[in-house]
Amino acid sequence: MEKNLAPNNKAWRWTSSNLSLPEVHGSIAVHTKGSFWKKMSAFVGPGLMVAVGYMDPGNWATDIAGGAKFGYTLLSVILISNLFAMLLQHLSLKLGIATGRDLAQACRDSYSKPISFVLWILAEIAIAACDLAEVIGAAIALNLLFNIPLTYGILITAIDVIFILFLQNKGFRIIEVIVGGLILIILLCFGYEILASQPDIVAVSKGLIPSSQIVTNPEMLYIAIGILGATVMPHNLYLHSSIIQTRKIENTHAAKKSAIKYATIDSTVSLFIAFFINAAILIMAAATFHFTGNNEVADITDAYMLLDPILGVKLAGLFFAVALLAAGQNSTLTGTLAGQIVMEGFLNIQLKPWLRRLITRLVAIVPALIVAIIYGEKGTSDLLVLSQVILSLQLSFAVVPLVMFTSDKLKMGESANPAYVKYTAWVVTIIIIALNSYLLFDTVF
Numbered sequence: 001m002e003k004n005l006a007p008n009n010k011a012w013r014w015t016s017s018n019l020s021l022p023e024v025h026g027s028i029a030v031h032t033k034g035s036f037w038k039k040m041s042a043f044v045g046p047g048l049m050v051a052v053g054y055m056d057p058g059n060w061a062t063d064i065a066g067g068a069k070f071g072y073t074l075l076s077v078i079l080i081s082n083l084f085a086m087l088l089q090h091l092s093l094k095l096g097i098a099t100g101r102d103l104a105q106a107c108r109d110s111y112s113k114p115i116s117f118v119l120w121i122l123a124e125i126a127i128a129a130c131d132l133a134e135v136i137g138a139a140i141a142l143n144l145l146f147n148i149p150l151t152y153g154i155l156i157t158a159i160d161v162i163f164i165l166f167l168q169n170k171g172f173r174i175i176e177v178i179v180g181g182l183i184l185i186i187l188l189c190f191g192y193e194i195l196a197s198q199p200d201i202v203a204v205s206k207g208l209i210p211s212s213q214i215v216t217n218p219e220m221l222y223i224a225i226g227i228l229g230a231t232v233m234p235h236n237l238y239l240h241s242s243i244i245q246t247r248k249i250e251n252t253h254a255a256k257k258s259a260i261k262y263a264t265i266d267s268t269v270s271l272f273i274a275f276f277i278n279a280a281i282l283i284m285a286a287a288t289f290h291f292t293g294n295n296e297v298a299d300i301t302d303a304y305m306l307l308d309p310i311l312g313v314k315l316a317g318l319f320f321a322v323a324l325l326a327a328g329q330n331s332t333l334t335g336t337l338a339g340q341i342v343m344e345g346f347l348n349i350q351l352k353p354w355l356r357r358l359i360t361r362l363v364a365i366v367p368a369l370i371v372a373i374i375y376g377e378k379g380t381s382d383l384l385v386l387s388q389v390i391l392s393l394q395l396s397f398a399v400v401p402l403v404m405f406t407s408d409k410l411k412m413g414e415s416a417n418p419a420y421v422k423y424t425a426w427v428v429t430i431i432i433i434a435l436n437s438y439l440l441f442d443t444v445f
Contacts, residue, residue, distance in 0.1 A: 018348065019245070020102040020341060024172040026248040030259065043262040045176035046243045047270030048183055049334050050089055053233040054082070054274035055186065056331035057137020057324060058130065060300055062226040063278055067285025068297040070220055072199075072207030075279055077224045079208055081231035082275040084428050086268050088232065088399065091406045091417070091425060092240040093263045097249060097256050098415035099405075102242035103398065104345025106405050119397055120346035126234045126394035127342060128363040131335040135365055137300075138328025144304050144321040154369050157332055172246045179333065182326040183273065189323035190280035193307075196316050197287035204283055222442065225435045231278070232432060234398035235338040240267070242341040253414050260415065300324065339363075396433045403429055 019025040030042045066074040096102055101109065104123065108116045139153030148156070167174050214224050249259045288310050289297045297303055307316040340356045343349070351359075403425045409416040417425065 020105060020242040020345065021246065024168060024246050026245065027172055028247050030247050030249055040262050040265065042247060043266045046240060046263065047266035048180050049176060049243060050236050050240045050267060051183065051270040051274040052179060052330040052334045053236040054085060054231055054271060055277045055327055056134055057328050058133035059231060059278055060281060060324065062223060063281035064285045064297060064300065064303050066223045066227060067282035068289035069223065069295050071286045071290045072204050072283065073211055073213060073220065074224055074227060075204065075207035075282060076210040077214065077227045078275060078278050078282060081228045082271055084432065085232050086271050087425060087428055088237060088402065089240050089267045089271065090264050091402050092237045093244045093267060094260050094415060095402065095406050096241035096244040097259045097263065098412045100245065102341055102345050103238045103402055104342050107401050108346050108348065116346055120342065122394050122397045123238065123342045125390060127335060127339050129390035130233060130235050131332065132367065134328050134331035134335055137324060138332060140300055141321050141325035141328055144301065145325065151369060151373055154365055158365055179330055182330045185326045186277055186323045187273065189319040190277055192319050193284045193316060194280055196311050196313050197284050199283050199287040225438060228435055232395060234395045235335060237398045237402055238341050239334060239338040256415055395436055399429050399432060
């Protein structure tokens with residue numbers, strides 16, 4: 001039975017067998033009557049899963065380096081990056097709700113086969129790069145907590161393939177609850193770090209206001225662009241446009257409008273939590289390292305080793321490592337789902353779930369394992385940096401189609417971006433592309 005999910009665009013029609021994440025599509029009931037909180041409760045979850053990508057191990061190095069070297073000055077960059085992310089994730093969930101397509105499917109339907117193939121390859125490279133950072137981050141955390149060699153730590157992260165497969169069969173809500181629980185652990189750990197480091201609240205508040213130094217100081221500008229590049233993740237745009245469709249939303253404009261409203265609240269609040277965690281990492285680094293003369297701390301392992309001696313407490317390093325492990329495990333979970341969404345959406349193939357996830361995990365684990373065996377900890381740190389550069393390169397190939405699709409009335413119908421959202425989105429897109437291009441050029445040449 002055909003289902004026209006975008007009534008104003010006859011080209012965007014499909015059969016019910018071609019749904020995004022078909023095994024969980026429309027599996028969570030939505031409340032159409034009752035109080036605000038009752039309606040809101042059905043949409044809590046996807047935002048938290050997306051927020052995971054904004055606090056993954058790839059962000060930690062840039063936040064630590066920025067805090068240790070420049071104090072609280074770059075807090076404003078984290079804030080601006082999160083505001084950009086809130087807009088882009090709003091567009092992503094809106095695409096999924098209004099058209100019934102995830103971003104990968106929308107690209108496949110709108111572009112020629114050669115262009116779609118290139119976009120698929122780029123998306124797979126970006127997800128592999130992101131997954132690489134998550135695998136390495138989790139492995140480093142296991143090494144810090146249990147002294148497990150990086151090689152074994154990388155192999156242990158492969159276990160989540162079986163774990164996710166088991167969970168998804170039990171219902172998508174279970175995955176969302178586990179992700180939320182791990183985010184709570186990270187929040188509690190960094191709440192302790194902030195209390196232990198005793199930052200200057202007035203100075204922290206001033207750091208939220210953009211400073212001209214960020215542009216005039218080349219070294220500060222470089223780290224600022226790194227923070228932006230590590231914050232806005234391309235795989236999150238594919239992920240959000242798909243997982244929002246786990247909600248059973250009626251095919252009417254009123255129902256879609258209501259769903260977009262509640263899903264946007266979920267996304268925005270979740271990204272505020274991600275902002276707090278990123279800001280907490282930078283604040284902790286500034287209070288602990290910058291103002292004690294340890295300005296060159298930029299490595300996750302170094303930060304872990306120095307926390308307890310400098311702060312004079314016993315649990316700061318432990319909680320830091322626990323938060324890193326939770327962030328790494330959370331990110332591998334959502335990264336694996338993003339890999340499934342991209343492969344199915346661009347190629348329109350239906351592989352067995354365990355096979356899709358195994359392929360996604362191996363693409364990340366194999367290079368990380370090879371580098372860990374040959375080069376050890378230093379090599380994996382360099383690989384972490386390289387993964388962020390690859391993500392920066394691919395970002396525009398996800399953002400540009402997203403803004404184009406959501407601004408197209410033919411595709412989106414009455415849910416198309418109003419003029420002020422469309423122009424704001426294009427300005428944000430141009431800024432992201434320009435800054436990431438600068439970072440890529442400077443890193444390579």
